[in-house]
Amino acid sequence: MHMTVETAIKAFASTVPPAVILAAGEGHRLNGVNGGMPKPLTPVLGMTLLERAILSCKEVGVLEFYVVVGYHAHILIPYLSTLEQKLSVLIKPIENPNWREGNGSSALSAAPYINRPFFLLMCDHLFDPAILGLLLAAGKNTSDCLLAVDRHPDHVFDLEDATKTRLDGDVIVSIGKNETLFDAVDTGLFLCQPSLFEALRVAGDKGLHSLSAGFAELMRSREFRAVAIGELFWFDVDTPKSLSRAKRALLQNLSKPDEDGFIAHYLNRPVSRRISELLVRTPISPNGISLMSFAIGIVGAVMFCMGEYTWTILAGLVIQLASIVDGCDGEVARLRFQSSRFGGWFDTIMDRYADTAVVAGVSFGYWLAHPHPAVWLGAIFALTGFIMASYTKKEFMIRYQSKPPGGLFGRLIKRDLRILAIMLGAIANLPYEIMLLVGFLSHVGIGWMLLKGHKQVQ
Amino acid sequence: MHMTVETAIKAFASTVPPAVILAAGEGHRLNGVNGGMPKPLTPVLGMTLLERAILSCKEVGVLEFYVVVGYHAHILIPYLSTLEQKLSVLIKPIENPNWREGNGSSALSAAPYINRPFFLLMCDHLFDPAILGLLLAAGKNTSDCLLAVDRHPDHVFDLEDATKTRLDGDVIVSIGKNETLFDAVDTGLFLCQPSLFEALRVAGDKGLHSLSAGFAELMRSREFRAVAIGELFWFDVDTPKSLSRAKRALLQNLSKPDEDGFIAHYLNRPVSRRISELLVRTPISPNGISLMSFAIGIVGAVMFCMGEYTWTILAGLVIQLASIVDGCDGEVARLRFQSSRFGGWFDTIMDRYADTAVVAGVSFGYWLAHPHPAVWLGAIFALTGFIMASYTKKEFMIRYQSKPPGGLFGRLIKRDLRILAIMLGAIANLPYEIMLLVGFLSHVGIGWMLLKGHKQVQ
Numbered sequence: 001m002h003m004t005v006e007t008a009i010k011a012f013a014s015t016v017p018p019a020v021i022l023a024a025g026e027g028h029r030l031n032g033v034n035g036g037m038p039k040p041l042t043p044v045l046g047m048t049l050l051e052r053a054i055l056s057c058k059e060v061g062v063l064e065f066y067v068v069v070g071y072h073a074h075i076l077i078p079y080l081s082t083l084e085q086k087l088s089v090l091i092k093p094i095e096n097p098n099w100r101e102g103n104g105s106s107a108l109s110a111a112p113y114i115n116r117p118f119f120l121l122m123c124d125h126l127f128d129p130a131i132l133g134l135l136l137a138a139g140k141n142t143s144d145c146l147l148a149v150d151r152h153p154d155h156v157f158d159l160e161d162a163t164k165t166r167l168d169g170d171v172i173v174s175i176g177k178n179e180t181l182f183d184a185v186d187t188g189l190f191l192c193q194p195s196l197f198e199a200l201r202v203a204g205d206k207g208l209h210s211l212s213a214g215f216a217e218l219m220r221s222r223e224f225r226a227v228a229i230g231e232l233f234w235f236d237v238d239t240p241k242s243l244s245r246a247k248r249a250l251l252q253n254l255s256k257p258d259e260d261g262f263i264a265h266y267l268n269r270p271v272s273r274r275i276s277e278l279l280v281r282t283p284i285s286p287n288g289i290s291l292m293s294f295a296i297g298i299v300g301a302v303m304f305c306m307g308e309y310t311w312t313i314l315a316g317l318v319i320q321l322a323s324i325v326d327g328c329d330g331e332v333a334r335l336r337f338q339s340s341r342f343g344g345w346f347d348t349i350m351d352r353y354a355d356t357a358v359v360a361g362v363s364f365g366y367w368l369a370h371p372h373p374a375v376w377l378g379a380i381f382a383l384t385g386f387i388m389a390s391y392t393k394k395e396f397m398i399r400y401q402s403k404p405p406g407g408l409f410g411r412l413i414k415r416d417l418r419i420l421a422i423m424l425g426a427i428a429n430l431p432y433e434i435m436l437l438v439g440f441l442s443h444v445g446i447g448w449m450l451l452k453g454h455k456q457v458q
Numbered sequence: 459m460h461m462t463v464e465t466a467i468k469a470f471a472s473t474v475p476p477a478v479i480l481a482a483g484e485g486h487r488l489n490g491v492n493g494g495m496p497k498p499l500t501p502v503l504g505m506t507l508l509e510r511a512i513l514s515c516k517e518v519g520v521l522e523f524y525v526v527v528g529y530h531a532h533i534l535i536p537y538l539s540t541l542e543q544k545l546s547v548l549i550k551p552i553e554n555p556n557w558r559e560g561n562g563s564s565a566l567s568a569a570p571y572i573n574r575p576f577f578l579l580m581c582d583h584l585f586d587p588a589i590l591g592l593l594l595a596a597g598k599n600t601s602d603c604l605l606a607v608d609r610h611p612d613h614v615f616d617l618e619d620a621t622k623t624r625l626d627g628d629v630i631v632s633i634g635k636n637e638t639l640f641d642a643v644d645t646g647l648f649l650c651q652p653s654l655f656e657a658l659r660v661a662g663d664k665g666l667h668s669l670s671a672g673f674a675e676l677m678r679s680r681e682f683r684a685v686a687i688g689e690l691f692w693f694d695v696d697t698p699k700s701l702s703r704a705k706r707a708l709l710q711n712l713s714k715p716d717e718d719g720f721i722a723h724y725l726n727r728p729v730s731r732r733i734s735e736l737l738v739r740t741p742i743s744p745n746g747i748s749l750m751s752f753a754i755g756i757v758g759a760v761m762f763c764m765g766e767y768t769w770t771i772l773a774g775l776v777i778q779l780a781s782i783v784d785g786c787d788g789e790v791a792r793l794r795f796q797s798s799r800f801g802g803w804f805d806t807i808m809d810r811y812a813d814t815a816v817v818a819g820v821s822f823g824y825w826l827a828h829p830h831p832a833v834w835l836g837a838i839f840a841l842t843g844f845i846m847a848s849y850t851k852k853e854f855m856i857r858y859q860s861k862p863p864g865g866l867f868g869r870l871i872k873r874d875l876r877i878l879a880i881m882l883g884a885i886a887n888l889p890y891e892i893m894l895l896v897g898f899l900s901h902v903g904i905g906w907m908l909l910k911g912h913k914q915v916q
Contacts, residue, residue, distance in 0.1 A: 341857040342912050348853050349846065349908065356842045360835055367834075373825055376834035377818055380841060384814045387845050388807065394852045395806050399799040450807065454800050 016061035016136070017116065017191065021053055023123035024070030024099035024106040029239045038072040040123045041079065042237070045247055045335050046280035049237065050076075050123050051083055055337040057119060058089060059129035060136065065091045066113055067123075068106040070099025102209035104200050111197040120190040126246050127189060127234040128253065135191040138227045145218055146191040147172060149184035149226040150234065156185050157245055161238060163188075163212065165226060172224045175212050184226060187234045195223065251277060254331045261414035264327060268416055272327035279332050286333035286340075289325065290347045296322035297354030301361030307368035309429050315365075316426025319358055323419040326351060351415060352387050358422065359383040359435065366432035378432070382439025389413040389442040392449050405452035413445035474519035474594070475574065475649065479511055481581035482528030482557035482564040487697045496530040498581045499537065500695070503705055503793050504738040507695065508534075508581050509541055513795040515577060516547060517587035518594065523549045524571055525581075526564040528557025560667030562658050569655040578648040584704050585647060585692040586711065593649040596685045603676055604649040605630060607642035607684040608692065614643050615703055619696060621646075621670065623684060630682045633670050642684060645692045653681065709735060712789045719872035722785060726874055730785035737790050744791035744798075747783065748805045754780035755812030759819030765826035767887050773823075774884025777816055781877040784809060809873060810845050816880065817841040817893065824890035836890070840897025847871040847900040850907050863910035871903035 027039025040050035047055075054065055069076040077093045084091040096109040107120060117139060119132060131148050138146055149165055156162055164182035166174035175186065199217035203209070218224040233253045235246040251273040255265065279289060300322060303315035329347050333339045363379035393404040404410065411417070418438050425434025485497025498508035505513075512523055527534040535551045542549040554567040565578060575597060577590060589606050596604055607623055614620055622640035624632035633644065657675035661667070666674075676682040691711040693704040709731040713723060737747060758780060761773035787805055791797040821837035854862040862868065869875070876896050883892025 345850075345853050345857045345911060346908060349850055349904070352846055352849060353842070356838060360838050364831060364835070367831055371831075373822060373829075373834075376825075376831075376837065377822070379834065380814060380818050380837065383838060383841065384811070384845070387842070387849065388810055391810060391845065391849050391852065392803075392807055394849065394856060395803050397856055398852055399803045446807070450804060453803060 014061060014063050016063070017118045018064035018066060018114065019054075019057045019062045019119040019121060020107065020110045020114065020192075021050070021057075021065060021067045021121055021123050022103055022106050023050055023076065024068050024096050025103065026071045027124065027238075030237070030243065038076055040069075040076060042124075042243065044126065044237070044243070045250060045277060047336065049126075050079075051087070052126065053121060053123050054083060054087060054089060054091070056127060056129045057121070057132060058087065059337060060132045062119065062132075063089050065089060066094055066110045066118075067091060068094045068096050068099075068109055070096045070106060098209075102211075102213075104203060104211045104214045105209040107211055107214070108197055108200040108204065111194075111200075114197075115194055117191060117193055120192045120196075122188040122236075124237045125188040125234060126237065126250055127187065128232040131187065131189055131229050131232050131234065132191075134227055134229060134232075135189065138225075139191045142225065143193060144223045144225045145193055145196055145215070146225050146227050147215075148187045148189040148229050148234075150187055151184045151228045152231075153182070153185050157235065157249075158238070158242055159185070162186065162236065167226055170225045170227070171222050172215070172219055172226050175215055175219070177212075184228070187229060188236060189234070191227075193223075247277070250335070251331075254334055261411050261416040263416035263420045264414070267420070268324045268327050272324045272331060275325060276328045276331035276335065279328055280335045284332075286329040286336075286338055286343050287346055289329040289332055290343070290350050293322050293325040293329065294350040294354050296325060298357050301354075301357035304358070304361030304426075304431065305364045307365035312365065312426045312429060312431055315361065316423035316431065319419055320423040322354060323416060326415075348390075352390065355386045355415070355418075356383060358419075359386065362422065362431045362435050375432070378436050378439075382435050382442075385439035385442030385446070386415075386418060388446055390415075392446045396449065396453060400453070405449050405456070409445050409448050413442050418442075472519060472521050474521070475576045475597075476522035476524060476572065477512075477515045477520045477577040477579060478524045478526065478565065478568045478572065478650075479508070479515075479579055479581050480526050480561055480564050481508055481534065482526050482554050483561065484529045485582065485696075488695070488701065496534055498527075498534060500582075500701065502584065502695070502701070503708060503735060505794065507584075508537070509545070510584065511579060511581045512541060512545060512547060512549070514585060514587045515579070515590060516545065517795060518590045520577065520590075521547050523547060524552055524568045524576075525549060526552045526554050526557075526567055528554045528564060556667075560669075560671075562661060562669045562672045563667040565669055565672070566655060566658040566662065569652075569658075572655075573652055575652075576650055578650045578654075580646040580694075582695045583646040583692060584695065584708055585645065586690040589645065589647055589687050589690050589692065590649075592685055592687060592690075593647065596683075597649045600683065601651055602681045602683045603651055603654055603673070604683050604685050605673075606645045606647040606687050606692075608645055609642045609686050610689075611640070611643050615693065615707075616696070616700055617643070620644065620694065625684050628683045628685070629680050630673070630677055630684050633673055633677070633682075635670075642686070645687060646694060647692070651681075705735070708793070709789075712792055719869050719874040721874035721878045722872070725878070726782045726785050730782045730789060733783060734786045734789040734793065737786055738793045742790075744787040744794075744796055744801050745804055747787040747790055748801070748808050751780050751783040751787065752808040752812050754783060756815050759812075759815035762816070762819030762884075762889065763822045765823035770823065770884045770887060770889055773819065774881035774889065777877055778881040780812060781874060784873075806848075810848065813844045813873070813876075814841060816877075817844065820880065820889045820893050833890070836894050836897075840893050840900075843897035843900030843904070844873075844876060846904055848873075850904045854907065854911060858911070863907050863914070867903050867906050871900050876900075 023040040030039050030042055041048045067080055073095050080091050080093045094109050096106045098105045135146050135148055153159055163177050163186035164179040165172050165184050165186055167183045200214035202217050203213035215224055235249050237243050237246045255269050297319055300315045300318035303311050303318060333343055359379050359382055363375055367375045396404040421434050421438050422431055425431040481498040488497050488500055499506045525538055531553045538549050538551045552567050554564045556563045593604050593606055611617055621635050621644035622637040623630050623642050623644055625641045658672035660675050661671035673682055693707050695701050695704045713727050755777055758773045758776035761769050761776060791801055817837050817840055821833055825833045851862040879892050879896050880889055883889040
């Protein structure tokens with residue numbers, strides 16, 4: 001193991017359980033798409049399945065990993081050593097020569113290393129790390145093994161191939177691929193107790209080497225419980241078709257319905273997702289994407305300065321592109337587990353600067369045809385509205401330690417709509433007029449927020 | 459008692475102790491200045507001593523008051539009934555016919571009402587409510603009586619007349635006006651146990667009716683401890699001279715050294731305090747003062763638009779006045795215990811709008827003599843710097859949940875300095891040029907903050 005001393009200390013000092021990741025199978029159904037590479041190395045949006053599984057666990061604080069390998073172990077073991085250094089975590093590869101027997105045999109090969117609760121997961125499952133958080137929370141009040149289950153089987157892709165469970169309250173009473181009467185679907189994410197190993201041994205003695213057989217032993221003593229994941233995202237990648245569906249689902253899961261305005265949600269996100277899908281495979285950093293969006297905005301602003309209709313239309317389209325790309329920094333950051341407070345801060349500040357450039361460009365273009373100082377007073381009026389709409393919200397959050405007054409009005413003064421309006425104005429050859437209008441609405445929105453804040457909470 | 463049902467419920471449900479306020483004495487030494495009114499009714503910066511004492515307690519959550527009256531009780535009792543309604547607290551007036559015997563006798567007359575810990579204070583002491591917070595915190599670990607003491611006797615006005623204490627660790631071993639060997643000064647703020655009443659009775663049986671005599675009884679069993687107040691503010695008002703010193707001290711205590719820039723601290727505050735001293739006696743609200751400061755700023759901005767040197771100088775002085783008055787809203791709010799989250803929010807937003815008006819005015823004035831669009835691009839450049847300097851800080855606070863990077867640079871991009879610089883620029887007939895320079899420095903400051911934030915904490 002080639003990790004730093006600090007990583008080792010952090011991992012062993014952590015109160016978060018370690019994770020056992022099963023990556024021993026052949027995954028022959030994906031052979032066509034990954035050119036004969038072992039399944040754990042299948043790339044999904046710029047990252048192998050294995051790396052994504054490890055980083056998903058790291059999101060909830062897991063720093064210690066036991067990865068069971070079998071098929072093509074000679075390729076996977078050096079790869080794990082690279083990952084250990086790259087991700088600053090502790091990874092112990094465990095080779096299971098009997099991996100062909102079944103995944104229960106693979107899980108059992110981690111037994112010598114584990115004497116406390118641990119996460120158990122399959123390397124080919126994509127999931128929202130919040131599910132591990134749910135398992136952790138549920139694990140505080142029980143010493144049973146826990147399985148995260150999806151209680152909406154109708155949402156599950158390729159249900160036929162999925163492992164199903166039957167429940168009695170939250171106790172799992174039956175598990176298997178061929179269950180016909182079932183309440184929930186196995187997501188492949190577990191929080192286990194060391195008692196699982198004993199159950200796997202008992203099942204193995206009966207000649208049964210699947211995980212399900214081990215859990216069936218636990219079910220007898222009713223020591224196996226389900227934790228419902230609600231609407232959280234998970235996806236099992238088995239076939240080329242499920243791989244491409246998984247990518248789409250992962251991208252769709254990036255939206256931030258709480259924060260996004262209407263336009264961002266329905267117009268910008270569907271496009272930005274496709275751009276993010278390309279960008280995530282390049283080495284460009286999320287902050288680099290913020291800068292890229294800013295630079296595109298500046299190009300649009302300069303085009304507006306020309307003051308000619310053709311340039312104005314182009315400028316409108318370019319700033320709309322900038323607004324779309326503005327969503328990619330966060331998307332790529334989330335896809336790569338690189339979200340940072342600095343990134344969010346930097347992005348927001350760059351947005352305000354880009355707005356400033358757009359206002360200056362639009363006004364300059366208009367001034368060429370209408371050389372009157374009132375044009376510039378209008379520019380200052382609109383610009384203040386744009387920046388202050390956001391400023392007023394931020395100030396509210398600091399003073400009241402809560403979200404600013406939302407509602408329809410709150411969404412109307414967001415950047416996505418503002419840029420779209422100016423773009424449409426540009427197409428109608430009225431960018432300056434529309435900018436003034438949107439500026440006016442922003443000031444009205446600020447007044448509305450002040451009124452709301454004054455009434456609601458003193 | 460004429461209070462609302464809600465007030466009564468809140469008071470009795472509160473875990474904060476009630477307060478006993480001694481307001482029975484004659485206070486003859488103040489007779490000259492308050493026209494024969496009882497001392498508790500002496501006005502200090504728009505509020506009587508008694509009202510200020512009650513509101514200071516309310517700041518830490520006290521809702522239940524026992525006010526002992528004696529001298530001129532017929533005036534004080536109806537006044538207390540008015541206060542009860544005005545301040546939404548519970549006030550029980552207690553008349554002590556033997557008030558002339560001493561303040562111990564007055565404290566003892568509250569005994570029938572109190573069977574749990576209580577604050578004890580003198581109505582003629584001005585103090586920082588944080589001192590009550592210190593007493594509360596210290597009271598959690600002891601069942602002794604606690605006295606807040608000032609360990610810096612050299613800071614105490616009229617030390618000769620003050621009550622002094624001698625300490626053994628934090629145990630008070632001696633107390634009295636004539637102590638010559640002493641470690642600390644009695645601030646007149648206590649957190650007492652009902653055992654005090656028994657001690658006062660014992661002292662009374664000996665013919666000793668002062669509070670000090672009662673506490674002397676507690677000292678014997680070492681049940682009387684001191685809590686040091688550090689640098690917190692307190693003031694004992696006894697004579698006309700101490701009254702005027704108390705006003706000054708109260709005003710000086712309004713500064714916010716953490717938040718204020720250099721100019722605010724050394725130049726604006728000394729002037730704004732004098733204005734606040736006048737405003738606090740008028741019915742104008744703190745938010746009204748924010749609006750007033752904004753209106754003065756707008757007047758200055760319009761004056762800049764004239765573009766003539768005389769107007770420019772005047773405009774510079776007017777915006778500096780606006781900047782000074784901008785400090786008064788918070789000062790008056792704190793003097794009247796009316797600070798609110800809305801007030802702070804509203805003030806900050808109005809400041810940004812006033813800045814916008816100033817930039818527009820200065821630029822318009824300059825444009826009259828230099829009719830070139832670059833003048834307006836400069837205006838947009840400077841304005842963005844001004845607003846974004848503040849915006850970047852606020853965003854940082856939200857993302858990192860901590861104070862933004864401070865230091866010299868942090869202070870240099872504050873509003874107080876910006877307005878002063880433009881004022882000086884106006885006097886030198888270079889307001890636009892100086893505005894550009896300050897705008898440039900603001901952008902540099904924003905870049906510096908981003909760099910700091912990027913390095914320090916990811």
